[in-house]
Amino acid sequence: MGGPASFRPKPGSIPDSPGVYRFKDGDGRVVYVGKAKNLRQRLNSYFADFAGLHQRTQTMLTTAAAVDWTVVGTEVEALQLEYSWIKEYDPRFNVKYRDDKSYPYLAVTMGEEFPRVQVLRGAKRKGTRYFGPYSHAWAIRETVDLLLRVFPIRSCSTGVFRRAEQIGRPCLLGYIDKCSAPCVGRVTPAEHRALAEDFCEFMAGNTARFIRRLEREMRQAAVEQEYERAARLRDDVQALQRALEKQAVVLGDTTDCDVVALAEDPLEAAVQVFYVRGGRIRGQRGWVVDKVGEVTPAELVEQFLLQMYGDAAAEALPREVLVPVLPPDAEAVSQLLCEHRGARVEIRVPRRGDKRSLMETVERNAAESLKQHKLKRASDLTTRSKALQEVADALGLDQAPLRIECYDVSHIQGTDVVASMVVFEDGLARKSEYRRFSVRSTEGDVASIHEVIARRFKRYLQERSETGELDADPGAEPGEGTEGIEGIEGIEGIEGIRPTGIDPETGKPRRFAYPPNLVVVDGGPAQAAAARRALDELGIDDVAVCGLAKRLEEVWLPGEDLPVILARSSEALYLLQRVRDEAHRFAITYHRAKRSKSVTESALDEVPGLGPARRQALIKHFGSVKRLREATAAQIREVPGIGPATAETIVSALKGQHP
Known part of the structure; x- marks a missing residue:
């Protein structure tokens, strides 16, 4: 070609x-x-x-x-x-949407002489009415069990039905009045079909008329002193009401809509749909899609609407479809759905009110669905092994990178610069090995990456030399490269953490100084080259380096003019992306905490007479500068070490600041 x-x-x-x-x-x-x-x-x-x-x-x-x-x-x-x-x-x-799980439907086989109610999964069958989908099959069975009191239609299999016909005796459900027993002729085919149609109408959302009818018959039976019949009708009404209570009321009784939400990352997207009929959530369904090509959220929505409703029955289309963003050709898509339904279908983005709140709920479900999908892939040992081997093959490594360290830098316009180091061993996050860095360099991300890599591996060489595994670097000062390194949240600094070799106090391996097989940096060729340069300066040549650029998900090797392009469906790309995203999350968390602390300290720095100890005592007592501003002088005097004069000074100084 x-x-x-x-x-x-x-x-x-x-x-x-x-x-x-x-x-x-x-x-x-x-x-x-x-x-x-x-x-x-x-x-x-x-x-x-x-x-x-x-x-x-x-x-x-x-x-x-x-x-x-x-x-x-x-x-x-x-x-x-x-x-x-x-x-x-x-x-x-x-784009191809695939179900993230097999969802059960409540089905009524209206194409049969004696319609049957059952729970079905998989492809839909002609002549069968479907309701749902539902999250759990047991939820459907509970609802059906309640409704069979009022609409006693057949729920048995064909074999059971034919056997009852042959012996002339119904099954247990016929004896306890949860089946009208058409198998033995208690009702005619027409009467049984009428029961099935009423059942379908109730499930479709037209519930009020059945409850009103039963209540009317109950009152009439009481007037005629048929108390046993009245009690049975009362129980039927309660059964219908309990069936309705199992479906949350979220919108007005006339609301008929589908609520669609997205959650995505550069490789995949998850879609969740809540089906609302008669103001109640009748079911939900989810899909996961591999983003093979360059696609925007609006294009994802358009493709989803076409694929979801393209083969659906006309009565399955709602009057309204709520989406997170309008498709590029919203009018054309709406017109196509209108023609398919034979009535108006409106596509819109909810901006406020109950529908916006429901959209946020569906968005949370979509995010959780994507998270669970990624965790399911990550938890599989075979998949992890395949991913590590694919990484080794793509980067030309001698063996699979069983320990991967990833570094990311976070800041806002060069202020409060921090970096993170996350560790994956055997394809799984090792959170006890995570570290955070306060970066001294102010020359940009490339210089920050160089500084962080240099400090981390200087510490590695120093600890090896202390155990006799490596001659000490004559040019290194004691403790050089360790300042500003912090452990995971809850561990202050790295004092006492000396993981090289065996710790004489605990007898456990010192894991922090284990060198990684692969260093991944968040960025392109410049960041990868900076990391490689830092390792070369320390004489470390047995650690591979690569950079993962966000925009195109390209893998860059130091000194190469072209990136390594991994297949979109490869487990290797998925693993590297997960490692990079975890480093980004960890860096962002630390950066926000540091920025918040800086803002707090800067507000109290302007108060005369306050040293570090008093500032810390005030923040510990009130929790935030905002609450401190709202406090009176008498309340501030309750803090140990704060006298009346100092309290008045604090009130005056903070009142003069903008909140």
Whole structure:
């Protein structure tokens, strides 16, 4: 293949009307399907500046060997054709949503002579009405058990039903009045179908009329002194009410909507949907998608709506779809859904009120779903082993990097500069080995990385020399490189932590001075080169170094002009990204704590007569400068070491400051 230039369409050959295009590889397989309002502008953007394209788009173009297109009349037709082609060809570079778990549905087989209620998973069947999905099968069974008192439809299997027909005796449910026993002719097929239709109508959200009807019959039975029948009807009403209580009321009774939320990282995205019918949450469902190409949240939403509702029954579409961000062609998508439903479907972003609160709840569920998905991958031993071996192969290491250290720098415009070191052993986080650094350099991230790597490995060499494993560096001062290093939260500094060899007091290995197999830095070629330079200056040549750049998820090796591109679906990239993200989180946490402390100290620095001990006592007593500002002089005098005059000085000084 000669690259994108070899199959670029001739100038003027592409129409400027709406349409759908396909990129194909050398074997004629469709690798990407897209739509455009203007085909000429969209396709020219792929070929005009190849170097300026996203790395994933470049990969798609180098994989492709041809492009063709189909002109349509409107944007809605383009959406329809794009969805059809994606279903038909399953292109490798298009977004694909997959369930993050198998969700159970409540199903009623209306296509059978005697409809049956059951819990089903997997593909939907023709002639069956579905309700849900639900998070747990047991929740459905509890609801069904309550509803069968009022709507005693069949719930047995075909084998049980036929056996009851043969022997002329119903099963246990028929005897306890939780089945109308059509198997032995207690009800006609028409009467049983009417019960099934009422059951479906209740599950669809039309609940009030059934409760009103039962209450009316209960009162009439009491008037006629049929107290046993009235008591049974009362129990039926309570059963329906308990079934309704199992579904949270979140919005008005007339609200009929689906709430869609996203949580994403550079590699994957999780989607959660809450189904609200009649103001109640009837079910939820989740998907996880690999972000193969460059895709925005708006594009994710558009692709999700098309894939989710493309094959859904018309009655499954709600009147309203709440999304975190509108799709790029919101009007066209809305029109397509309206045509499919046969009624209006509104797509909008909730800004305030109950719907916004519910959206935030769904967003939290999406974030948790993504977190659990990543933890599930990380906890698998086979997957971790594969990831480590893939890292070794990609970086040219002699063996899998069983210990990886990752470094990240955090600051705001060069102030309160800090760095973090996180440790992964055998592909798992070793939080007891985490360290934090107060960075002295103010020359930027590259200089900060050089300083932190140098300090960490100077300490490593020093501790080895103290145990006789290595001759001492004659140019190093005692303790050089250790200032400003802190352990995990709750450990002040590193005093007493001497992990080289065996600690004579505890008898445990000193783990901090174990050298890593691989050092990962958050950044590109400049940061990777700075880390390598720091190690070279210390004479350390047995530790590999790489940088992981956020924007394109490229892996940079020191001295290389081009990055190492790992496959988007590779476990190696997933592991390196997880290590980098953990270092970033740890650095941000430390930076925020340090910045908050700096702000507090600077506010009290301006108060005359206050030394470090008194400042610390005040903050410990009140908890924050804000609460200290609100305190009276009498309350401030309660702090040990603060007299009346000092208290008045503090009140005057803080009142004059802006909160």
